[in-house]
Amino acid sequence: MSEHAVPPGRLWWLAAGFGVWCITLVALYALHAIGCAFAWSAGSLRTGLVIVLLAGLLAIAALWLGMARAAPDPALGQPGAFLHTVVVWTLIAAFVTTLLTLGPSLLLATCV
Amino acid sequence: MNAIAGHPSQSGRALRLHRELAAIWATGPGLQRLASVNHSVIGLRIMVTAFVFFIIAGLLGMLTRIQLATPQGAFMDAETYNQVFTLHGSVMLFLFVIPMLEGMAVYLTPKILGARDFAFPRLTAYSYWCYLFGATIVVGSLLFGVAPDGGWFMYTPLSSNTYTPGVNADVWLLGVTFVEISALSFAIEIVVSILKMRAPGMSLDRMPIFGWYILTTAAMMVVAFPPLILASILLETERAFGLPFYDPTRGGDALLWQHLFWLFGHPDVYIIFLPMAAVLSTLIPVFAGRPLVGYRTIVVAIIALAFLSFGIWVHHMFAVGIPHLALAFFSAGSAIVAVPTVLQMFAWLATLAQGRPRWSVPMLYIFGFFFVFVLGGLTGVMLAIVPFDWQVHDTYFVVAHLHYVAGGAFAFPFLAALYYWLPHLTGRTAVHRLSVPAFWLIFIGFNLTFLVMHLVGLLGMPRRIFTYTGHEGWTGLNLVASIGSFIMTIGFGLLVIDLGVHLLYGRRVRRDPWKAATLEWAMPIPPAPYNFASVPHFDSPDDRVAPAALAPALARGEGYLGFTRNGWQETLGVHMTSGTPDQLVVLPRATYLPLWTALTTAGVVLAFLFKLYFLALALGLVVVGLFVLGGQSAGLAREYGPLPVGRGVNVPPHTEVAGTPPWWALIFALIADGTLFTSLVFGTLYLWIAAPNWPPAVSPNTNLALALGCVIALFVAAAGARGSLRAVASGRAPQAWIGLTALVLVAGIVAVVGLIGAVSPRPSEHALGATAAALLGFVAVHAGIGVVFLLSNVLRIGAGRVSPKRIVDLRLTRLWLDYTAVTGTIAIGLVLALPTLVAVLGARP
Numbered sequence: 001m002s003e004h005a006v007p008p009g010r011l012w013w014l015a016a017g018f019g020v021w022c023i024t025l026v027a028l029y030a031l032h033a034i035g036c037a038f039a040w041s042a043g044s045l046r047t048g049l050v051i052v053l054l055a056g057l058l059a060i061a062a063l064w065l066g067m068a069r070a071a072p073d074p075a076l077g078q079p080g081a082f083l084h085t086v087v088v089w090t091l092i093a094a095f096v097t098t099l100l101t102l103g104p105s106l107l108l109a110t111c112v
Numbered sequence: 113m114n115a116i117a118g119h120p121s122q123s124g125r126a127l128r129l130h131r132e133l134a135a136i137w138a139t140g141p142g143l144q145r146l147a148s149v150n151h152s153v154i155g156l157r158i159m160v161t162a163f164v165f166f167i168i169a170g171l172l173g174m175l176t177r178i179q180l181a182t183p184q185g186a187f188m189d190a191e192t193y194n195q196v197f198t199l200h201g202s203v204m205l206f207l208f209v210i211p212m213l214e215g216m217a218v219y220l221t222p223k224i225l226g227a228r229d230f231a232f233p234r235l236t237a238y239s240y241w242c243y244l245f246g247a248t249i250v251v252g253s254l255l256f257g258v259a260p261d262g263g264w265f266m267y268t269p270l271s272s273n274t275y276t277p278g279v280n281a282d283v284w285l286l287g288v289t290f291v292e293i294s295a296l297s298f299a300i301e302i303v304v305s306i307l308k309m310r311a312p313g314m315s316l317d318r319m320p321i322f323g324w325y326i327l328t329t330a331a332m333m334v335v336a337f338p339p340l341i342l343a344s345i346l347l348e349t350e351r352a353f354g355l356p357f358y359d360p361t362r363g364g365d366a367l368l369w370q371h372l373f374w375l376f377g378h379p380d381v382y383i384i385f386l387p388m389a390a391v392l393s394t395l396i397p398v399f400a401g402r403p404l405v406g407y408r409t410i411v412v413a414i415i416a417l418a419f420l421s422f423g424i425w426v427h428h429m430f431a432v433g434i435p436h437l438a439l440a441f442f443s444a445g446s447a448i449v450a451v452p453t454v455l456q457m458f459a460w461l462a463t464l465a466q467g468r469p470r471w472s473v474p475m476l477y478i479f480g481f482f483f484v485f486v487l488g489g490l491t492g493v494m495l496a497i498v499p500f501d502w503q504v505h506d507t508y509f510v511v512a513h514l515h516y517v518a519g520g521a522f523a524f525p526f527l528a529a530l531y532y533w534l535p536h537l538t539g540r541t542a543v544h545r546l547s548v549p550a551f552w553l554i555f556i557g558f559n560l561t562f563l564v565m566h567l568v569g570l571l572g573m574p575r576r577i578f579t580y581t582g583h584e585g586w587t588g589l590n591l592v593a594s595i596g597s598f599i600m601t602i603g604f605g606l607l608v609i610d611l612g613v614h615l616l617y618g619r620r621v622r623r624d625p626w627k628a629a630t631l632e633w634a635m636p637i638p639p640a641p642y643n644f645a646s647v648p649h650f651d652s653p654d655d656r657v658a659p660a661a662l663a664p665a666l667a668r669g670e671g672y673l674g675f676t677r678n679g680w681q682e683t684l685g686v687h688m689t690s691g692t693p694d695q696l697v698v699l700p701r702a703t704y705l706p707l708w709t710a711l712t713t714a715g716v717v718l719a720f721l722f723k724l725y726f727l728a729l730a731l732g733l734v735v736v737g738l739f740v741l742g743g744q745s746a747g748l749a750r751e752y753g754p755l756p757v758g759r760g761v762n763v764p765p766h767t768e769v770a771g772t773p774p775w776w777a778l779i780f781a782l783i784a785d786g787t788l789f790t791s792l793v794f795g796t797l798y799l800w801i802a803a804p805n806w807p808p809a810v811s812p813n814t815n816l817a818l819a820l821g822c823v824i825a826l827f828v829a830a831a832g833a834r835g836s837l838r839a840v841a842s843g844r845a846p847q848a849w850i851g852l853t854a855l856v857l858v859a860g861i862v863a864v865v866g867l868i869g870a871v872s873p874r875p876s877e878h879a880l881g882a883t884a885a886a887l888l889g890f891v892a893v894h895a896g897i898g899v900v901f902l903l904s905n906v907l908r909i910g911a912g913r914v915s916p917k918r919i920v921d922l923r924l925t926r927l928w929l930d931y932t933a934v935t936g937t938i939a940i941g942l943v944l945a946l947p948t949l950v951a952v953l954g955a956r957p
Binding site for chain 2: 106
């Protein structure tokens with residue numbers, strides 16, 4: 001089978017997982033700042049933060065499952081296989097990072 | 113040359129090819145060297161300049177150690193000490209480390225990736241001159257007693273007008289911004305060149321790991337430097353025109369500076385580390401005699417590290433009063449960032465463990481790295497824990513930590529790289545008699561200096577004090593640290609002598625003294641200005657090559673472009689992922705234009721410094737004119753169609769393809785610009801949420817008609833750009849479209865200037881007005897640059913440089929105007945919406 005080049009646009013997948021982590025972090029930090037600035041109740045602020053965290057985790061998980069289920073396209077050859085492996089592992093790393101760095105913090109007192 | 117190319121007729125062919133290429137690529141003698149745009153010349157120049165600034169910064173550091181060696185030292189007064197330690201940090205980080213690693217990247221990257229030069233040689237030269245002039249302004253201020261004195265990170269309100277009325281802070285703000293813009297230009301060029309200009313056949317999965325590291329580092333620079341550039345611009349406008357971005361009495365917030373600074377500052381330390389990790393990943397396999405363990409793992413670790421570094425900046429601000437929940441995000445991130453770092457370290461250790469290490473001077477410094485960086489990393493994880501950080505914040509514990517990571521992450525790997533690549537630069541191998549004692553003096557001196565600083569910090573010694581009474585229990589430790597610093601300095605002195613001995617007495621070597629596996633050794637050393645007499649075809653099953661076997665064939669012209677044509681400086685552009693050649697890149701030759709442009713830019717900076725704003729504006733217009741002038745000779749004067757490049761391959765010149773380097777350069781420039789814009793938007797929202805004295809006493813009021821008119825003008829201009837592009841692509845004259853586009857842009861600029869003039873509250877009265885003025889100013893500047901794009905288009909169309917196949921000029925203009933329309937809409941929308949949001953949601957409790 002003749003090999004096709006991996007489309008350059010696929011390189012953005014390298015940034016997908018940690019890009020969602022960054023967005024989730026910024027969203028959590030901003031929501032927390034707004035909630036504390038406008039004296040939201042602790043319960044509703046924490047609920048909002050948990051929803052944002054779950055949304056981030058679901059987004060990364062969806063990307064991970066989608067990538068992991070799709071085997072590397074054999075027509076893209078070794079570069080395609082390499083990119084697939086690296087993308088999957090960055091998604092896994094991003095999921096674990098999101099869980100560990102953003103999850104336990106939500107147990108703390110909200111605005112102290 | 114005869115021995116390299118083998119058979120006499122083959123060596124004759126190699127020699128002929130060398131002479132033809134040298135005639136095209138060589139830099140002329142004497143003053144003509146000021147016109148050089150060659151990456152080897154510029155790279156070496158950057159490194160030598162950076163080394164000079166290292167010596168200056170090191171001497172400044174020594175002055176602080178002399179002052180602190182004994183209690184109540186009378187060597188310097190407080191004011192002088194403030195300037196000395198501020199410059200020590202600023203010069204080390206902004207004028208030595210970043211330029212040095214960029215210099216290494218500029219010199220090495222095209223060679224390692226199999227290219228003849230970078231994508232934009234004139235930009236390389238311009239960036240160097242901007243660095244030199246900006247750095248001279250910063251360091252020169254010491255001679256006039258007006259050096260920056262607010263610490264290397266220049267916190268507000270200390271650096272605001274009230275507490276720093278003199279020009280000290282302006283020197284830092286303008287000089288460092290000047291250098292940062294130069295660094296950003298290098299970064300954009302490096303990203304584009306790595307993605308598009310490699311040896312044919314070098315797909316991304318087989319690119320030397322050095323390429324992955326430098327690509328990621330440069331991409332990080334593109335996103336990290338703009339927040340600092342923005343912060344500096346805002347502080348300078350506050351100091352010059354009274355716009356209260358950081359003044360809490362008028363709706364500003366001093367913490368905004370800290371957020372913007374550290375959003376740059378923390379990624380900066382990984383920008384410093386990653387190129388040195390590139391050095392380690394390149395050198396360790398050579399000295400271990402086996403391939404690097406875990407290539408893919410390292411690529412994942414690099415990407416993880418790059419992103420994580422952007423999400424932990426607040427660990428520099430643990431003591432400012434941010435709620436614990438928010439701090440915990442950054443504490444956890446700061447701990448987890450050790451994981452991708454450690455993955456790389458284990459890969460290096462595994463490579464050494466599975467190989468047969470040979471000990472040489474570079475390996476000594478690599479050992480030094482492991483020792484020092486592990487200690488620095490461990491104290492970093494300690495500092496990531498918030499309660500511990502609260503105890504040692506602003507003490508010498510932090511100073512010790514940062515020197516361990518800076519020394520470990522940069523100094524030791526850099527010295528390993530210096531000894532490893534010195535034969536490449538000089539064509540000689542080292543004598544090493546002085547190198548080993550120099551290493552041990554540096555290693556012992558470094559640890560003696562900075563290890564005890566952990567203790568004196570835990571004993572409560574604050575940073576940045578110019579003396580102490582002697583009753584605190586710090587005296588002995590400070591004396592030990594100062595003695596250690598002298599030992600270290602002697603070591604560096606010995607190293608400098610060793611470099612001199614190497615240059616004068618080193619044994620001549622033709623190529624590859626290390627039996628390396630990367631392409632930079634597949635050429636005679638010191639290298640010719642064109643790097644490769646013919647560009648190699650990369651068909652290795654992994655990222656390694658055999659330089660000794662490859663070099664003779666390349667010298668004989670058996671790769672691509674083993675010939676000269678039309679006096680062009682040619683190299684190849686490739687498909688980003690596969691490495692298949694897809695364009696012939698024709699590069700500009702030596703010119704004094706970058707030097708003149710950089711001198712004029714320096715004039716702009718100095719005019720701002722001396723508050724001659726109209727002169728600054730006038731010189732700024734000259735700079736713009738020089739850029740337009742430079743653009744006129746870019747590309748080729750006519751269409752050529754596919755051209756033979758050797759090995760039976762024909763590709764079109766870069767002017768006739770879609771994925772040409774200028775296109776990608778503008779995309780990455782817009783990513784940088786977009787980061788600056790996003791920082792401005794978030795800064796505006798941050799002040800609303802966190803700053804005191806909101807809402808303002810004066811009701812906000814924005815002219816809706818002018819605002820809508822401006823947005824409409826921007827979108828009409830974007831449509832006009834599309835019209836001109838379609839006209840040229842179909843062979844019709846585009847001048848009418850260009851004229852319409854220019855007209856609506858000018859109308860838009862007039863509308864925005866009208867909006868700025870009518871901003872309420874006035875920009876100097878309250879941060880709401882100041883941020884509105886900043887957002888609208890952003891729109892005006894970008895629309896103005898759009899007019900410059902159009903002017904360049906008209907001139908190049910008139911000169912015959914644009915045709916249906918050569919339309920990149922108009923594509924660039926369209927992209928710029930699309931971006932201006934989108935960001936302009938967001939900016940104007942925020943200016944309109946924010947007062948309403950503030951009014952509706954009411955004051956913060």
